[in-house]
Amino acid sequence: MFVRRIAVVGTGYVGLTTGACLASLGHRVVCADVDALKVARLRAGQVDILEPGLTDLVTEGQAAGRLAFVEGARAAVGDAEVVFLCLPTPMGAGGAADLSAVESVARDLREVLPYGAVVVCKSTVPVGTSVRVAALLDRDDVAVVSNPEFLREGSAVRDFLRPDRIVVGSDSPPAAERVAALFAKLGAPTVLMDAASAEMVKYAANCFLAMKLSYVNAVAELCELVGADVSSVTDGMGYDRRIGQSFLRPGPGWGGSCLPKDTHAMLRIAESVGVDFALVRSTIEANQRQRQRVVDKVRDAVGGTLAGARIGLLGLAFKAGTNDLRDSPALAVAELLTFAGARLVAHDPEVRRPLVGMTVVDEPHEVARDADAVVLLTEWPQFRTLDWTRVADLMAGSVVLDTRDHLDADALRRAGLVLRGLGRPQHAPTG
Incomplete structure (x- = not known):
């Protein structure tokens, strides 16, 4: 070389x-x-x-x-x-x-x-x-x-x-x-390839991934209503080589430094040549709805109103393994919770600076102190091994909403906590 x-x-x-x-x-x-x-x-x-x-x-x-x-x-x-x-x-x-x-x-x-x-x-x-x-x-x-x-x-x-x-x-x-x-x-x-095609490749790839994420979030919502479990559904889908296992986990919405800006840019590119790229537009709209859907679940968990509710947040970065907050779905959910009147206490292993609208604490268990509900928003591995008995003792309520299908259901159940997630039957026991 x-x-x-x-x-x-x-x-x-x-x-x-x-x-x-x-x-x-x-x-x-x-x-x-x-x-x-x-x-x-x-x-x-x-x-x-x-x-x-x-x-x-x-x-x-x-x-x-x-x-x-x-x-x-x-x-x-x-x-x-x-x-x-x-x-x-x-x-x-x-x-x-x-x-x-x-x-x-x-x-x-x-x-x-x-x-x-x-x-x-x-x-x-x-x-x-x-x-x-x-x-x-x-x-x-x-x-x-x-x-x-x-x-x-x-x-x-x-x-x-x-x-x-x-x-x-x-x-x-x-x-x-x-x-x-x-x-x-x-x-x-x-x-x-030619320059124009190479420039299009990145947008086409990222928009496809965003559509896949919005799709699985919509499937998760449907699973809740018809009595199916999205983890089983996506497991069955992922073995199809045409689909694959990646980008098939529901969450609080997609974000980060690339997908939000690239999907919007693709829409503008399409509009500039007179194309109505409805699939991408719907993908963006579905992502906005997903964040609100998480907020609605938190509201249900605390009895129907968020005004004055104390909510603990686990995770702020847009995904585990990074300290990047750009277009983080966790922050988007936090903003909606604050707008609804909730008081927020949050922890992220790699985000230690103060943030508007919440108290950021250095110790993860402290998000549970007097909390009416705890919400996991970023799938950091250390959250799986929290002392859930301690969490239960600190909480005022008992519901933990896992938006990433990340936590050990048995560990939370043994601690006396109620685990709720995305894409699970509404009438079924938690776990």
């Missing part, structure tokens, strides 16, 4: 993982960020992102002289052969992706990119962004390639080093092959 000189602009989840992993493959990587304090911390091996294996890769890469951190994009691209843009593309006005960071960096780098460099859009961007970046660069010698990321928070390093596939798209086949060669050591299936 040829060793390449690579610049990575942006050191968020995607940028830092990309830079550290490419360095681990033997490339020489310089990562840039506009935040001087963040750059200083990374140089010292201090990684603020909760991502297994990432700190070790950053430390090892710097020790080997293959990974460096600098302030500002221009400082990173001096002799770079390939420049990865790993910049935020948050939800903008009307749901469309906000490309201001990508466009700003493209303008900034136009005059300083080395001759013959390849610019790679790693950020999730709408169809046509590669063409837009190429126009902003206005360099006939510089090719633009789309290489969407498929990294899951909490397993980003593993996903990068053991990918299901690598997608590379460009209207310049030699440039696409050059980028694909960076990952040759991984031995993963590589799919080469």
Whole structure:
């Protein structure tokens, strides 16, 4: 494998993982960020992102002289052969992706990119962004390639080093092959295509996953009403190879840094060409209803009104294994509970800072103190092994609502608690 000189602009989840992993493959990587304090911390091996294996890769890469951190994009691209843009593309006005960071960096780098460099859009961007970046660069010698990321928070390093596939798209086949060669050591299936198709792949994949999650949440609701158990139903579904086991667990709704913004962006892309993508729109609407459905279950658990009710929350991050609160369904449910008059006490193993509308405590059992109900919203493994007898003693009520089908029903029953979940028959005993 040829060793390449690579610049990575942006050191968020995607940028830092990309830079550290490419360095681990033997490339020489310089990562840039506009935040001087963040750059200083990374140089010292201090990684603020909760991502297994990432700190070790950053430390090892710097020790080997293959990974460096600098302030500002221009400082990173001096002799770079390939420049990865790993910049935020948050939800903008009307749901469309906000490309201001990508466009700003493209303008900034136009005059300083080395001759013959390849610019790679790693950020999730709408169809046509590669063409837009190429126009902003206005360099006939510089090719633009789309290489969407498929990294899951909490397993980003593993996903990068053991990918299901690598997608590379460009209207310049030699440039696409050059980028694909960076990952040759991984031995993963590589799919080469045009830039527009590569840009669409990420949106199409994420919207499909969001639809699958909304679908299983709707199935769970139906199971409650007809006397079926959703865990049995999804178990029977998952063995079908056409469906698979993943993304078949009901929950309080989907969230995180990708699915909400990508589903909205897909709607805007469709609308821009006159397509009514009703499936995606319904997926988003169903997700909003799911959060309210959880609140309704909490209301039922405390006797019909949330005004003045004390509710303990277990989990705030959008999923276990991360400290990311962006578009967390747990926070969305908490906001609705607060709006209904509930008083909230919450604990998350990786979220220790104060949050508006709730008291955040350091000890998980403390969420149960005088609580009328306890609600599990994030599937942290340590919640399974709480002292449920202690929880029962501390609570004013007796209902624990498990929105992730995560807890040990027998352990709660032995403690004298009433376990309620999603997708279980309403008339059946808990458990």
